[in-house]
Amino acid sequence: MVALAVAGPITYPAVGASLDVEHVSHAFDIDGSVLPVLDDVNFSAKPGEFVALLGPSGCGKSTLLRLVAGLEPPRSGVLREDGDPVTGPFPSRVVVFQDPTLFPWRTVWKNVALGLEAQGILKTQRQRVDDAIDLVGLSQFRNAYPHQLSGGMAQRVALARALVNDPRILILDEPLGKLDSLTRITMQAELVALWQRKGFTTLLVTHDVEEALFLANRVIVFSDRPARIKADIAVDRPYPRHRGDPRLAELRRNILGLLGLDATW
Amino acid sequence: MSTYSASKAVAIPQSVEEGAAFAGRPLSLPASFLANGAAVFASVAWIGFGLSCLWWVDLADWPRTHALAIAAFVIAGGILVATLSAPWLGRFGPALQQRAPWLLALGLFLTVWEVATAKLAWLPLPFFPPPQAIIEVYTDDLPKLLDSVFASIKLQLGGYAIGAAVGFLTGVSIGWSRGVGYWVHPVLRFIGPLPATAWLPFAFFTFPSSWSASTFLIALATGFPVTVLTWSGVASVNNAYYDVARTLGAKPWFLVLKVAIPAALPHVFVGLFMGLGSSFAVLVVAEMIGVKAGLGWYLQWAQGWAAYSNMYAALIVMSLLCSGAITLLFRTRDRLLVWQKGVVKW
Numbered sequence: 001m002v003a004l005a006v007a008g009p010i011t012y013p014a015v016g017a018s019l020d021v022e023h024v025s026h027a028f029d030i031d032g033s034v035l036p037v038l039d040d041v042n043f044s045a046k047p048g049e050f051v052a053l054l055g056p057s058g059c060g061k062s063t064l065l066r067l068v069a070g071l072e073p074p075r076s077g078v079l080r081e082d083g084d085p086v087t088g089p090f091p092s093r094v095v096v097f098q099d100p101t102l103f104p105w106r107t108v109w110k111n112v113a114l115g116l117e118a119q120g121i122l123k124t125q126r127q128r129v130d131d132a133i134d135l136v137g138l139s140q141f142r143n144a145y146p147h148q149l150s151g152g153m154a155q156r157v158a159l160a161r162a163l164v165n166d167p168r169i170l171i172l173d174e175p176l177g178k179l180d181s182l183t184r185i186t187m188q189a190e191l192v193a194l195w196q197r198k199g200f201t202t203l204l205v206t207h208d209v210e211e212a213l214f215l216a217n218r219v220i221v222f223s224d225r226p227a228r229i230k231a232d233i234a235v236d237r238p239y240p241r242h243r244g245d246p247r248l249a250e251l252r253r254n255i256l257g258l259l260g261l262d263a264t265w
Numbered sequence: 266m267s268t269y270s271a272s273k274a275v276a277i278p279q280s281v282e283e284g285a286a287f288a289g290r291p292l293s294l295p296a297s298f299l300a301n302g303a304a305v306f307a308s309v310a311w312i313g314f315g316l317s318c319l320w321w322v323d324l325a326d327w328p329r330t331h332a333l334a335i336a337a338f339v340i341a342g343g344i345l346v347a348t349l350s351a352p353w354l355g356r357f358g359p360a361l362q363q364r365a366p367w368l369l370a371l372g373l374f375l376t377v378w379e380v381a382t383a384k385l386a387w388l389p390l391p392f393f394p395p396p397q398a399i400i401e402v403y404t405d406d407l408p409k410l411l412d413s414v415f416a417s418i419k420l421q422l423g424g425y426a427i428g429a430a431v432g433f434l435t436g437v438s439i440g441w442s443r444g445v446g447y448w449v450h451p452v453l454r455f456i457g458p459l460p461a462t463a464w465l466p467f468a469f470f471t472f473p474s475s476w477s478a479s480t481f482l483i484a485l486a487t488g489f490p491v492t493v494l495t496w497s498g499v500a501s502v503n504n505a506y507y508d509v510a511r512t513l514g515a516k517p518w519f520l521v522l523k524v525a526i527p528a529a530l531p532h533v534f535v536g537l538f539m540g541l542g543s544s545f546a547v548l549v550v551a552e553m554i555g556v557k558a559g560l561g562w563y564l565q566w567a568q569g570w571a572a573y574s575n576m577y578a579a580l581i582v583m584s585l586l587c588s589g590a591i592t593l594l595f596r597t598r599d600r601l602l603v604w605q606k607g608v609v610k611w
C-alpha cells in the first residue's frame with residue numbers, strides 16, 4: 001500500500017462538500033412509545049474533512065448517517081450539503097453500510113456499476129467501473145458473484161460501489177468492523193490514501209478508538225442513547241500517522257475516559 | 266473408466282516396487298468389467314426382451330411383434346457397442362454408464378410385461394395390452410395422436426403464458442404498491458383458492474368458444490400461484506437493498522425492475538412451477554369436457570371405445586410432455602438464477 005507523504009498543513013481539493021448538521025433530533029415509534037435516538041446533534045464538517053463518529057452501541061450513529069444520506073427526514077433540525085438542505089438521497093452522498101449488502105444476483109462488476117446504471121450514465125462511463133474495481137484490488141474477481149467472495153472482499157466491493165460515483169461526501173458505517181485485524185490495518189491505510197487522493201468529505205462511524213484516531217481530522221464522541229455530542233476532538237497530527245504516536249495515545253486515553261472506560265485503562 | 270493399456274502390460278518391471286505395481290495391474294480388467302457390467306447386463310436384458318417376443322406365440326393378432334423384437338435386438342446391440350467404445354465417445358460414455366442400471370431395469374420390465382400380457386395372459390387382456398399393441402398405436406394412429414399433441418401444446422402454451430404474465434404483473438403490483446394491494450388482495454383471497462375447474466360450467470357458457478374458455482381456465486390455474494409467490498417474493502425483499510440503490514441515485518422504476526424483481530425471481534419460479542402443475546390438471550379436464558381436441562380428449566375417446574392401447578399410448582406421450590415442460594422450466598430457472606448456485610440448494 002502506498003503511504004502518501006503529506007507534510008505540513010493539509011490542503012483539500014474542491015471535491016468535498018461541506019456538511020452542516022443543525023440541531024438535529026430524531027426518534028422512532030416502537031409499539032406506540034417514542035424512542036428518542038438523536039438529541040440536538042449539532043456539528044459541521046468542512047469540505048474534505050475526515051470526521052469520525054464514536055459512541056456506544058445502539059446510541060444512534062447509524063441513524064444519524066441515514067439522515068445525512070437522506071434516507072429518512074429528521075424529526076427536527078436541518079442537514080445541509082454545501083448549504084442546501086438535504087431532502088432525499090442523492091449520489092453525491094454515498095453510504096457504505098454496516099453490512100456490505102451486495103446484490104447477490106449481480107456479479108462484482110455489475111454491483112459496482114449499480115450507481116452509474118441507476119443514474120443512466122453507465123453506457124458512456126464503463127471505464128469508471130473498471131477503475132473502481134482496480135482501486136480496491138479485485139480486478140480478478142469482476143465476474144464473481146458475491147457468495148464467492150470473502151467478507152473482506154465483499155466489503156471492498158461495497159467500497160468500490162460507493163467510490164465509483166465520485167461522491168462529495170462519503171458516509172462509512174463501520175465499514176471495517178467485520179474484518180480481521182490485518183486486513184483492517186491495510187484497509188485503513190488504503191482509506192487514508194484514497195481520501196487524500198480524491199478529497200471527498202468523509203463521515204466514518206466506528207467502534208474502534210484507535211481507528212478513529214488513525215484516520216480522522218476530528219473525532220466526535222456521542223453519549224448513550226439518545227445520542228448527544230459529548231466531545232468534539234481535533235486530531236492535530238499529520239498523515240501518515242503512526243500507531244505509536246504518543247499524542248494519539250494521549251487522545252485515546254481521553255476518549256476512552258469520555259466513553260466511561262478510564263478506570264480500566 | 267479404466268483402459269487396459271497393452272504397452273504397460275508388456276513392459277518389464279525394473280525394480281521391486283514397480284514389480285509389485287505390475288502385479289497389481291491385472292486387477293484393472295475385472296474392475297473395467299464391473300464398471301461396465303450393468304451395461305452388459307442391460308444388453309442381455311434387452312436381448313431377453315427380444316427373445317420373449319419371439320419364443321411364444323402371441324395370444325392375439327398383433328402385427329408389430331416381430332418388428333418390436335428386432336428393435337429390442339438393435340437396442341441391445343447398440344448398448345453393447347456403445348459401452349465397448351465408451352472411451353472414444355467423449356461425454357456420452359460416462360452418461361451411458363450412469364444410466365446403464367436404468368436400461369437394465371427397463372429391459373427386465375419390458376420382458377415381464379411382454380410375457381405377462383401377450384404370451385401367458387397373467388393380466389386380463391383388453392385392459393393390459395402388450396408393448397407391441399402400444400407400438401402399433403404410434404405407427405398406425407400417428408396423425409390423430411400428433412394432432413392431439415399439437416392441440417394440447419397450443420392450448421397449454423397460450424393459457425400458461427397469459428396466466429404467468431398476468432400473475433407476474435399482478436404479483437409485482439401488489440407487492441410494490443399498497444394501494445393495489447388494498448384492492449386486489451381481498452379479491453385474490455376470495456377467488457384464488459377456488460380450484461380452477463370449479464369455474465368450468467361458468468367458463469363454457471360465458472366464453473364465445475370452448476377454446477377461449479379453456480385458455481381462461483388454464484390461465485386462472487397458472488395465475489393464482491404465480492401471483493401469490495411473486496407478491497410474497499417482492500414483499501420480502503430486504504429493505505437494505507432499496508436503501509443502497511436509493512443512495513446511489515435509483516428512481517422508483519429502477520427499484521422495481523432492478524431490485525424488487527430480480528430479488529423476487531426465485532419465488533416467481535416456485536410459482537411458475539406450481540402453476541404448471543395445476544394447469545396440466547385443468548388442461549386435461551377442459552379437453553375431456555369442452556374442447557374436442559387434444560390429449561385429454563384423445564384419452565376420453567380411447568376410453569369410450571375401449572381402445573386401451575390408445576389410452577396407454579396417449580398417457581405415455583402426455584407424461585413425456587409434462588415432464589418435458591417441467592424440465593424446460595427448471596433449465597430456464599438454472600440459467601436465470603446462476604447466482605443462486607452455492608447460496609441455496611435446490
Ligand SMILES: Nc1ncnc2c1ncn2[C@@H]1O[C@H](COP(=O)(O)OP(=O)(O)OP(=O)(O)O)[C@@H](O)[C@H]1O
Nearest residue numbers: 028029030037056057058059060061062063064225
Ligand atoms: N427503523 C427503526 N425503527 C425503530 N427503531 C430503530 C430503527 N432503527 C434504529 N432504531 C433504534 O435506534 C437506536 C439506534 O440505532 P442505531 O442503528 O442508530 O445505533 P448505532 O449507534 O448505529 O449502533 P451500533 O454501533 O450497534 O451499530 C437503537 O436503539 C435501535 O433500536
Ligand SMILES: [Mg+2]
Nearest residue numbers: 061062098173
Ligand atoms: Mg450502527
